[in-house]
Amino acid sequence: MFSLLEPPFFTRLRDARRILVAGAGGGFDVYAGVPLALALRAAGKEVHLANLSFSDLYGLDLDVWVDHDVAAIRPDTTIRGDYFPERALARWLALKDLPDTVYAFPQTGVRPLRAAYRALLEHLGGVDAIVLVDGGTDILMRGDEHGLGTPEEDMASLAAVSGLDEVPVRLVACLGFGVDSYHGVSHSLVLENLAALDRDGGYLGTFSLPRESREGRLFLDAVEHGRRATPDHPSIVQGSVAAAVRGDFGDVRFTERTGDSELFINPLMALYFCVDAPVLARHNLYLDRLENTALMRQISSVIEEFRDALPRQRPPRAYPH
Structure with a gap:
């Protein structure tokens, strides 16, 4: 049973003692999971x-690998190249x-x-919950939309985690509503998909990341630290969210990477949209x-083949308000 006094997302995690928060789409x-991890740790949970x-993980030293395809990144981990968000976050x-x-x-x-x-x-001794976090909302696309954003990594993560039936609670939290417009996502269709998930019991509502909260302040600090750590390739998504958390609006400039684009920074970007991962997986076509x-x-090829066989795609829709 949910209550207006507590977001359903946190209600679902109330009894979880050990939680894995994982970035779904790479980079x-x-x-986007840092504020959630901070809040959950403050509630006494192991996160x-x-x-x-x-990043080029296969260039890492052997002692970094926990297991095949799992690396434990720490502040002193070395790698070829200077793009390493996981180490930046660890530092x-x-x-x-x-x-x-990380x-x-x-x-x-x-x-x-x-x-x-x-x-x-x-390696962790098991977890009670996994939270996939997506910078943006393209993980919510079901496959028949005109534009899917950049689905490969998100879908790999969603498919992998939704199949972990031994984990009792598996959720998805999206932060950065609107940032995927650059990649062709229609956010009216995102809202339509959320409504369908709600009818199926899979939508867990929204909540904001307040600037004046501990989590909000530390998120802004983490994003700025990450920007300085990767000056040639700062995150447009997290930079947009950070601008929204600060209260900026409109065509806000925070990196030269967006020089040819007109941004629309707005308060919706600072909202978490949350869903149940297995229900979301069932809705994907x-x-x-x-x-x-x-x-x-292979994931790219499968998606392309699926879309080529569609009789029609759902066209983008303008948000009417």
Whole structure:
């Protein structure tokens, strides 16, 4: 039973003692989980962070690997290149005297990614809940929309985690409503999908990330630290969310990477949209076809084949208000 006094997302996690918060779509997605991890730790829960990584993990030293396809990234972990969001986050966590290991998964298909999740769960001694976090909302697309955003990594994570039936609670939290417009996502269709999930008992509502909360202040600090750590490739998604949390509005400039685009920073970007992962997986029209994929490029091929066979796509719709 839910109550207006507590967001359903946190009600679902109330009895969980050990929680894994994992970035679904790679890059800086795990940063969207930082406020949740902070709030859950403050509630007395043991929380671990993980991320599907865009970094060159296979260049890491052998002692970094917890298991096949699971790396434990710490503040002193070395890697080729300077793009390493997981280490940037680990270093920020260390600066704040917080647990500073961020687990990282390489980009694979669903079958090895699910095996990697299971290996991590065994390493952690099991968890009561997994929260997938998405920077943006394209993980909510079911497959027949005109634009899907960048679905491969999100769908790999969703398929992998939704199949972990041994974990009692599996949720998805999206932060950054609107940022996927650049990749063709119609957010009217996102809302339509959320309504369908609600009818099926899978929508867990929204809540905001307040600037004046401890979680909000530390999120802004973490995003700024991450921007300085990757000056040539700062996160547009987390930068947009941070701008919204600060109360900025409209075409706000925070990186040269958006120089050719007109942004629409607004308060909706600072809202978490939360759903049940298994219900979301059931609503996806092609997720079952990804089960036997071993490589990320196979996921791309399956999605392309599915969409080529669609008799029609749901056209984008303008938000009417």
